[in-house]
Amino acid sequence: MFWRFRSRARDEQTDIARxxxxxxxxxxxxxxxxxxxxxxxxxxxxxxxxxxxMMGNDLEDAALQRDSxxxxxxxxxFQIAERRLRGLEDQMATLRxxxxxVDATGVPEA
Numbered sequence: 197m198f199w200r201f202r203s204r205a206r207d208e209q210t211d212i213a214r215x216x217x218x219x220x221x222x223x224x225x226x227x228x229x230x231x232x233x234x235x236x237x238x239x240x241x242x243x244x245x246x247x248x249x250m251m252g253n254d255l256e257d258a259a260l261q262r263d264s265x266x267x268x269x270x271x272x273x274f275q276i277a278e279r280r281l282r283g284l285e286d287q288m289a290t291l292r293x294x295x296x297x298v299d300a301t302g303v304p305e306a
Contacts, residue, residue, distance in 0.1 A: 208303070216305070219295065229291065236281060236284070240281070
């Protein structure tokens with residue numbers, strides 16, 4: 197009667213089969229979010245540097261002084277990028293917590 201219990205090795209295989217794909221999906225989503233975050237952050241920093249140079253060079257330009265629309269548009273783009281960066285930070289934090297939760301089950305990685 198007691199011999200019908202499953203072996204520890206078989207339980208571990210079942211757990212890995214069940215939670216392994218979940219962990220893999222979390223890892224993939226986290227890696228994608230990190231790539232997007234790093235790429236956007238780099239582009240934003242480069243754009244800010246270019247904008248600062250442009251604004252510094254054009255500060256004396258009468259057209260720039262009359263029309264601040266380009267500056268407002270640039271600021272809007274920066275704000276959109278910053279919001280996306282914050283959203284990605286939130287996603288990455290959530291994905292890390294999910295990975296910790298899966299890891300806390302004690303199931304080894306596949």
